[in-house]
Amino acid sequence: MQIPLPPVDEKKTVIEDIDKDRWYAIDASSSGGGGLGGSQYTQCQIAVSSVFSLIRSNSPITLFRKFLRPPVTSQGCILLNCEDIEITMNQRSTIDLKHGWDFMQRGITKLKNILEGLPEPQFSPEDYIMLPPHDYSQQLYDKYREAFEEYFTTTVLPSLREKHDEFMLRELVKRWSNHKVMVRWLSRFFHYLDRYFIARRSLPDLNKVGLTCFCDQVYQELNGKVRDAVISLIDQEHEGEQIDRALLKNVLDIFVEIGMGSMDYYEYDFEDAMLKDTAAYYSCKASNWILEDSCSDYMLKAEECLEREKDRVSHYLHSSSETKLLEKVQHELLSVYGTQPLEKEHSGCHALLRDDKVEDLSRMYRLFSKIPQGLDPVANIFKQHVTAEGTALVKQAEDAASNKKVFVWKVIELHDKYLAYVNNCFQNHTLFHKALEEAFELFCNKGVTGSSSTELLATFCDVILKKGESEKLSDEALEEILEKVVKLLAYISDKDLFAEFYRRKLARRLLFDNSANDEHERSVLRKLKQQCGGQFTSKMERMVTDLTLARENQGNFEEYLSNNPIANPGIDLTVTLLTTGFWPSYKSFDLNLPAEMVRCVEVFKEFYQKKTKDRKLTWIYSLGTCNINGNFEQKTVELVVTTYQASALLLFNASDRLSYQEIMMQLNLSDDDVVRLLHSLSCAKCKILNKEPSTKTISPTDIFGFNSKFIDKIGRIKIPLPPVDEKKKVIEGVDRDRRYTIDASIVRIMRSRKVIAYQQLVMECIQQLGQIFKPDVKAIKKRIEYLIGREYLERDKDNPNLFKYLA
Structure with missing residues (x-):
């Protein structure tokens, strides 16, 4: 060397x-x-x-x-x-570029022959080592490119031009594979260029030059034909024919690899055309299916098409195509026709809901959830259907006032059914929860044969919490029912009216010992508190607490009597001590009690005054009960009556006959109360008193006498007073409380805002009170005027629509 x-x-x-x-x-x-x-x-x-x-x-x-x-x-x-x-x-000898390149050319020719399948010996060390020492790097770099261009022109392109369709695709895959091998080997031959010359000059590396040559010489000429051939095969597969998916995968990989990290070639030269072709195919199919198929069949075909397109992506299309491809298919099959399949008369969404087609409804959700606003029409139809079924229940409940339990049961079952649809078929989607809520709000707030939904719901709770009814249910079943009732309450707008009805019925259960279980009562109150807030249940919670304290107080009273035998009146006396303000208001009359009862009252007063000196006792005789013995000719019968009834009956121990006026004067009761108690004793099933004249109504001129011939086989009977319709009283009381509540809300808002416009004040007031009831705008306006008169606020002098708070 x-x-x-x-x-x-x-x-x-x-x-x-x-x-x-x-x-x-x-x-x-x-x-x-x-x-x-x-x-x-x-x-x-x-x-x-x-x-x-x-x-x-x-x-x-x-x-x-x-x-x-x-x-x-x-x-x-x-x-x-x-x-x-x-x-x-x-x-080694020194040679010039021409001789050196001729020597290199022999190696390149040998590589070409190997790629073409011609016999050639393996490369020897001399093929690598016998190289010129002079720096011909730039010339070699240029000749590297020329070697590829010459190979493409003389060998590759002629073989591709003479083939078409699938045969061309196979040849292209073969040529692309050979090209990559050639790039790899020539990069070895010219490795010196990659390591030193290219790095110093910042030129494209040998691998990139090889790919660029293929792109410029082969790809640019054939990509259109290749794209059309691939799309043709995809069309064949659309029609159910078997195709070589591996071939398509290899061809489409060329589009990706040519980009050298960029997807532009794949997207612009293939994907755009493929998406247009797919859209056209499904547009044609959908136009026929929408006319021929039922809603269920159409959705089934649509879902199958989407699954097939996903399968194509997984087998030969690039993963980046999946979203765009599915959007095209969804647009043509679902978006273009909008609600048309949903509104088919005999097979649309209404029919699927009516016939409980759970699987089809689930498929409908899966499909329409994939397109923008696709679920809106489905949710709207769902709302319409639930509203129609609920309204039908209301119309069917002609005797709901007498059998309130049946109506509420049906409403609970309806809610369970469609809540299951929301959770399962519609994947717990908020849009369907809202539709269900709005539907139930529409019909749950309608009156049913003179009874409001609030009263019906309170009565249902009263029935299942009373003794006898609740004993038929396990604790778990009862808790589940109560949970569902409280959920229904969320749809009721007048929650304060429900609270008052429920409170009055709770009071009767507690006072007359009709409640099956105190723990069940507390459980309902916990659920109501969670649903409506602590203020909603505060009075009711205190009522339950009062009963517990009253039992303790009764125990102390009995202990007091046992320790003071002289004070014992000789009559079993139970007194329930309540706290004013938590319980419903009851009429309190200064009833003229019989001597026996007077002694009982005095004994308890003595006991209570020793215990608490600063509290005043008010006796509510209208809620009391009394067991007395009726000595009839045939036998003695125990009568379970109210304090009013007992006081009236004991009058006949001193007189055989008494007039209406005499009874009223001696008892010191109102006309209404006297009529009710005398009707229960003389006109009902158990006629303890005889009445003259013998009619079914009570008048001030009637005469009453003890019926000594009364017969009863059992020996113990309960004689209730005719029920009093408290609905009007409850509604009036709630309306009165609402006025106070609106006043308080307006004052709170004004104290915070200081100055506020009328519309804003009304809107904020409705927002604050909407949890309990929906105040009427006219009612709010009246309360504003009332508060202006009370000097809590005033109108602005320059702008009468503006209000100012007066501290």
Whole structure:
């Protein structure tokens, strides 16, 4: 090897060039193939060392010897075969570019022949090592490109032009595979360029040059034909034919790989056309299916089409195409026809809901949830259907006032059914929860045969919480029912009216010992508190607490009587002590009690005054009960009556006959109360008193006498008073409370805002009170005027629509 003597100032360059030759020789010797055994490795290391000894011995200047060192690691010789080192550096000769390129061209030709399947021997070390030492890098870089261009022009393009359709695709895949092999091998031949020349000049690397050549020479000419051939095969698969999916996968990978990290070639040269073709195909199909198929069949076909397109993406299309492809299919099958399949008369969404087609409804949700606003029409139809069924229940409930339990049961079942649809078929989507809520609000707030929904719901709770009814249910079943009732309450706008009805019925259950279980009562209150807030249940919670304290107080009273036998009235007396303000208001009359009862009242007063001196007792005789013995001719019968009834009956111990007016005067009761108690004793099933004249109504001129001939087989009867319709009283009380509530809300808002417009004040007031009831705008306006009169606020002098708060 001839190493010319460089000028002294170029010594570093010479050293670098020699080192490059050293590593280039080692890299090029890798044609030998696989790894070495221990002895082969040692021989290789010795041989390579001898090569570099030759280099040093032929260097006329010893200055460079310290820079020329033999390799001491396996990095340079791990792939060498021993015989690769037999050629000495003296055998190499200096050649010019033309002769050197001719020599390289023989190697390239050999590679082409191998790729074309022609017999050729393997590359030898001489093919790598016999290279010129002169720097022809730029010329070699250009000829590298020319080698590809010549190969494409003479071999690749002719073979592709003579084939068409699927045969062309197969040839393209083969040529692309060969091209990648060729790029890999030529990159090895010209490895020096990649490592040094290209890196220094910031030129495209050899691999990129090879791909660019293929793109410019082959791809640009054929991509249109390739795209059409691929789309043609996809169309065949659309029609059910079997195609070579692996072939399509390989072809489409070319579009991706040509981009060298960019998806532009794939998207612009193939994907756009494929999406248009797919849209046209499904547009044609949908136009026929929408006319021929039922809603269920149409949705089934649509879902199958979407699954098939997903399958195509997984097998040969690029993953980035999935979203765009599915959107195209969804648009043509679902968006274009809008609500048309949903509104089919005999098979649309209404029919699916009516016939409980759960699977079809689930499919409908899956499909329409994929398109923008696709669920809106489904939710609207769902709302219409639920509203219609609920309204039908209201119309059917002609006898709901007498059998309120049946109506509420049906409403609960309806809610359970469609809540299950929302949770399962419609995947718990908020849009369907809202539709269900709005539907139930529409019909749940309608009156039913004179009874409001609030009253019906309160009565239902009263029935299932009373003794007898609740005993038929397990604790778990009862809790589940109560949970559902409270959920229904969420749809009621007049929650305060429900609270008052419920409170009055709760009071009767507690006072008359009709409640089956205190824990069930507390459970309902906890649920109501969670639903409506603590203020909603505060009075009712205190009522339950009062009963517990009353039982303790009764125990203390009985202990007091046992310790004071003289004070004992000789009658079993139970007094329930309540706290004013928490319980419903009851009429309190100064009833003229019989002497026996007067003694009982006085004894309890003495006991209570010793216990608490600063509290006043008010006796509510209308809620009391009394057990008295009726001594009739045939036998004595125990009568369970109210305090009013007992007081009236005991009057006949002193007189055989009494007039209406006499009874009213002696008892000191109102006309209404006297009529009710005398009707229960003389006109009902158990006629304890005889009435003259014997009519079914009570008048002020009637005369009453004790019926000594009364007969009862059981020996113990309960004689209730005729029920009093408290609905009007409850509604009036709630309306009164609402006025106070609106006043308080307006004052709170004004205190916070100081100055506010009328519309804003009304809106904020409705928002604050909407949790309990929906105030009427006219009612709010009246309360504003009332508060202006009370000087809580005033109108602005310049703008009468503006209000100011007066501290």
